[in-house]
Structure formats: C-alpha cells, structure tokens
Amino acid sequence: MKIQLAAASLLIAAGLSAPAFAQPAQGSMPLSEILATIEAEDGFGYFDDIEWDSDGYWEIEYYRADGAKVDVDIDPATGHPR
16 A cells, blocks of 8 residues: 555646545445444454455455454445455
C-alpha cells in the first residue's frame, strides 16, 4: 500500500494523472467495525495485512494466539466472509 501511495504521489508531482483507487461502496461497513469483530474472536492474536481487493472484498490476514495464520476475504456490505 505504501508503494502504491508513493507511486501515485510521484505521478501527481510529475503532472500525470494517478490511477483511480478502488474502494468500498458508500454505505459499506466501516473497516474499523469489521476489524473489531475479528479482534473480539476467542484466540485472536494480531493483524498482519489488510488490503482492499479489486474484486470488492477486504483481504485480511491475521494470526491467532496459537500462531495459526488466517486469511479471509470480507464483504464490506455485510461484514461476512465471502
């Protein structure tokens, strides 16, 4: 994500137009609410990576307290896994 933002900043500074970044539709659940739901799960450890997918889902990677890695795609409209 930082690389994408840096690239967009360079394009703007050079006078070029940056590509439009996809984002959840207006009225979707706030990401903070989706993350809070995951954090409330028993055995939650920590988030490792959170990205917006061009398919229209939040890609969330986190670890449980026991070290198990979890990858989940969340629908921003419902907050439920795909």
